[in-house]
Amino acid sequence: MRELGQRWRRPFHGSLAVLCLLIPVVVPNDYVMGVIARICLYAVLALGLNIVVGFAGLLDLGYVAFFGIGSYVYAFLASPQFGLHLPFIVALPIVILATAISGILIGAPTLRLRGDYLAIVTLGFGEITYIMLINLDRPINITGGPSGIIRIDPPSFLGFALERNDQYYYLFLLLLGLALLASKRLRDSRIGWAWQAIREDELAAQAMGVNTTRAKLQAFAMGASFAGIGGSLLASWQRSVFPDNFLFTESVNILAMVILGGMGNLLAVILGAAVIVALPEIFRDFQLYRLFAFGLMLMVLMIFRPNGLMSFEAKPPREEAEPQGELAAEPDPGASSR
């Protein structure tokens, strides 16, 4: 089964990528473009959270804090709020740097915590960020309070400003592609192995010489910088940011994307983002029943696929440690009977 999966993996991924590129040509519908652009945006966020939760196994319930910080920093840099109008290409790295630093600042006090305590502390940071965003309009107006920051510049490249949803779509798709590539390379890198070692057994990882403090901080910083990308995309697309974009429910939604698809599996995380964004849209005709059906679907999906939609691809974590993968790769019939 896995060998079959291996053989078809490249063509499958390739055709998926081509399909994504062709969507604006095949379905030139502004609404559909908008929904798919949102899926891309949330997929970037979900990939970022996946680094913290899926790779390093640190349950973060306040991921929306980084999303909010990213959006607001972008808004500060490219709106009349402070009179700054940096181009997207310049603002994006600054935002990524700022969110990565905020990730380290929030991650540092939580290093001793694990599991549910870590979850509640990150949740607390998320709430504190929201309260700050909504209240920092007095005595000095920084965040604009509940009415947020408006008239944010659209992303422009060499004087060409993005306006239509399909143009945004390609920008979002590009950044999603980069985020996916970065996730993949990180997962297979030395630091990615360190994260997965911490996820499986922190004590053992430490004994094997992994600097767990540094690795965890790196996970937080890396996850947060993805949220910085997502935040810049949201702010420049919406042309405005409000504190209510960054409620706790948003953290929950992003976490649901990571877990629903199948933690740690990159394509599954993107699938999760697509499901969570698209489901309420599908039920949009039943306006009132939309969230009702969404809640029900989450429960039903979890009952029938408790480890995520694509869990059949994910190997159970314990087996990963055994040399099964190498044996399966050899055309030795004895290996399978072992």
Next chain:
Amino acid sequence: MADLLSILPQQLVFGVTLGMVYGLIALGYTMVYGVLFMINFAHGDVFMIGAYMGWAVLVAVIDAKVMPINPLLVVPLMMLPAMLFAGVIGLGLERLAYRPLYLRGATRLGPLISAIGASIFLQNSVMLTEGARMKVLATYRVFPRDWRFDILGVNVSVLVLVIAGIAGIMMWGLNALVQRTTLGRSMRAVAEDREIAAVMGVNVWGVVATTFFVGSALGGAAGVLVGLYYTQIDFFMGYSAGLKAFTAAVLGGIGNIRGAMLGGLILGIVESLASTLINPAFKDAISFAVLILVLVFRPGGILGEALPDWKRV
């Protein structure tokens, strides 16, 4: 400054009342965590449903005009159906949304998502059946506004005393249940080690179901009390109350029943002091900051023990 000193005791009374209610809701989180090691995210919404049940009974009693509106009569009449209904919802959640996941061998995070789904589902069921607008409880009909008196210069209403009294009795009752009865011993056994408890003849899933029922019933009772106190309820009220109560449970040490009560009290007092002394807008930020500080210096919560690795997410 003299102003501040004079309202401080008053604020403390509010804080303690609020804290007792937080503690009551927190018990539901902590009990479920004790036996299943999962965060029951839908617990805040069970609390909200309790509040709606209490509201419905109060409206019915006032409309029926067949009995005198006496708190001794009306309050139990509101609490009992609310607790029962909340308990049944808790049972249903456990049976439909959580147990199947455990039986199918989900990881620790699967039930979390299922609970989030259940929370959204419950909120929207109430919104669809009762409407999105807030409901108002005619508390003044049960506890007239002039039922208040001064103790040592602090003005206390009878309602506050009743709320604190009921919450206190329930916590005491639960503590007795867990510490002194056979059922309580089974609960503690399941919390200690599910498999060993099963080997020793404990009906593990029966105990888990009972735990859900009791915890949810306490949440429903808290819903009635909060409804009476604030006189306004809406379908989204479970969110922030649940968040606070969960914070209280972690603050005290999750899985620890006395810790939940202590955490609730501390949180209530911190909140009321923060809104008097600093700024009401930042009161939630301050209570979360206190939580973070406590956990950084005492990572297991105030009364919590260090959990073994397998009990953590």
